[in-house]
Amino acid sequence: MTRNDEDPVALDALDRVTWALRRAELAVLALKEQRLRPLGMAAAHYTLMMSVHAEPGLTGAELARRLNVTPQAIASLVTRLEGRGLLERREHPRHRHVQELHLTPAGREALRAADAVIADVERHVTDDLGSDDTSELRALLNRVAKRAREA
Amino acid sequence: MTRNDEDPVALDALDRVTWALRRAELAVLALKEQRLRPLGMAAAHYTLMMSVHAEPGLTGAELARRLNVTPQAIASLVTRLEGRGLLERREHPRHRHVQELHLTPAGREALRAADAVIADVERHVTDDLGSDDTSELRALLNRVAKRAREA
DNA sequence: TGGTTACTATCAAACGCTTGATAAGAGCAA
DNA sequence: TTGCTCTTATCAAGCGTTTGATAGTAACCA
Numbered sequence: 001m002t003r004n005d006e007d008p009v010a011l012d013a014l015d016r017v018t019w020a021l022r023r024a025e026l027a028v029l030a031l032k033e034q035r036l037r038p039l040g041m042a043a044a045h046y047t048l049m050m051s052v053h054a055e056p057g058l059t060g061a062e063l064a065r066r067l068n069v070t071p072q073a074i075a076s077l078v079t080r081l082e083g084r085g086l087l088e089r090r091e092h093p094r095h096r097h098v099q100e101l102h103l104t105p106a107g108r109e110a111l112r113a114a115d116a117v118i119a120d121v122e123r124h125v126t127d128d129l130g131s132d133d134t135s136e137l138r139a140l141l142n143r144v145a146k147r148a149r150e151a
Numbered sequence: 152m153t154r155n156d157e158d159p160v161a162l163d164a165l166d167r168v169t170w171a172l173r174r175a176e177l178a179v180l181a182l183k184e185q186r187l188r189p190l191g192m193a194a195a196h197y198t199l200m201m202s203v204h205a206e207p208g209l210t211g212a213e214l215a216r217r218l219n220v221t222p223q224a225i226a227s228l229v230t231r232l233e234g235r236g237l238l239e240r241r242e243h244p245r246h247r248h249v250q251e252l253h254l255t256p257a258g259r260e261a262l263r264a265a266d267a268v269i270a271d272v273e274r275h276v277t278d279d280l281g282s283d284d285t286s287e288l289r290a291l292l293n294r295v296a297k298r299a300r301e302a
Numbered sequence: 303t304g305g306t307t308a309c310t311a312t313c314a315a316a317c318g319c320t321t322g323a324t325a326a327g328a329g330c331a332a
Numbered sequence: 333t334t335g336c337t338c339t340t341a342t343c344a345a346g347c348g349t350t351t352g353a354t355a356g357t358a359a360c361c362a
Contacts, residue, residue: 009201009204009259009262009263009266010266011204011205013201013266013269013270014201014205015289016269016270016273017273017276017277017280017285017288017289017292018179018183018269018272018273018276020288020289020292020293020296021172021175021176021179021292022176022179022180023292023296024172024176024292024293024295024296024299025172025173025175025176026219026296027295027296027299027300028169028172028173028295028296028299029173030219030299031299031300031302032169044348050160050164050165053160053162054162054165059310059311060310060311061309061310061311068177068181069349069350070349070350070351071310071311071312072311072312072313072348072349072350072351073348073349073350075311075312076348076349077348092310094358095309095310095357095358096356096357096358097309097310097311097355097356097357097358098309098310098311098357098358099310099311108160111160112160115160115161115164118164118167118169119164119167121169121299121302122167122168122169124298124299124302125168125169125295125298125299126168128294128295128298129168129291129294129295129298133291134168136287136291137168137171137288137291137292137295138166138168138171140280140284140287140288140291141168141171141172141174141175141288142171142175143279143280144175144178144179144276144279144280144288145171145174145175145177145178145179147275147276147279148175148178148179148181148182148272148275148276149178149182151182151272151275195318210339210340210341211340211341212339212340212341213340220319220320221319221320221321222340222341222342223319223320223321223341223342223343224318224319224320226341226342227318227319228318243340245328246327246328246339246340247326247327247328248325248326248327248328248339248340248341249327249328249339249340249341250340250341
């Protein structure tokens, strides 16, 4: 019991793992954005394209669920990427109203360039940790994510 | 070398630590937002109030730097919280143009309630990890954050 | 066959944040 | 003192997102 009426909230809140998690993610994200900027690509674009690359034919709604955003946000990004010729919408073979998303060759090339940047950031972090701690960290993070989702 | 012309981007990108970091943070953040909602408080409100609680008299600009957002975003949140009577702006003793931020008694009470929710989420995660792995994870995350910032 | 349900896509409005620009005060140097 | 610089706060406009609502399509079932 470390709190009293004068100080209603324990200040050790700043030592919480979920805070450390947040700050680490913010720092890494900021670094990625900074490195990606010269390529004219935002982190959100990279994430979307990588998702489509990993699972071609993904639908907008499905993508929205995976990335934890609304379908409209996806549609907005897709429209922009489609306008740049990096992504294309195709009619779903069974559902005429639904559209599949696929990368164009230019999209694959842009993704390759962006991924080189991201891989570099990853390397910068893992070089510091070493391979054992990297594996350990990944395992722990996966446990946290799983636990948070099943809450 | 695991890639060829057909598959320009390695799919093991999905196993990267920085991806695991992102997903864990998203999952935890979503859980916090969900639990905080019944209290009528967003995670951003909680973060801001906790920061002010930890360092009373913080200025808007300073707060903006710590939370990685613009001063306008802070001002917007502060105006709202001030309107609800949770926060107050006071004139800085030396700089008349500058204003210090302080929690009101009602603000402290609201923060206490919100922090109970956050502490519960933290406990939910750490109960699963155990105290050794929790400490380890926290240490690793701090190393990652430091490394990313000094890039 | 017709009706219900579920899922997808999209439009419109509101909200929150950012970028850019403006103004006011404090500190410092000539 | 005057002038320069830094910092803070705030206004205005633009962008991206969410919430809410509408329409189209397929699957299931009475």
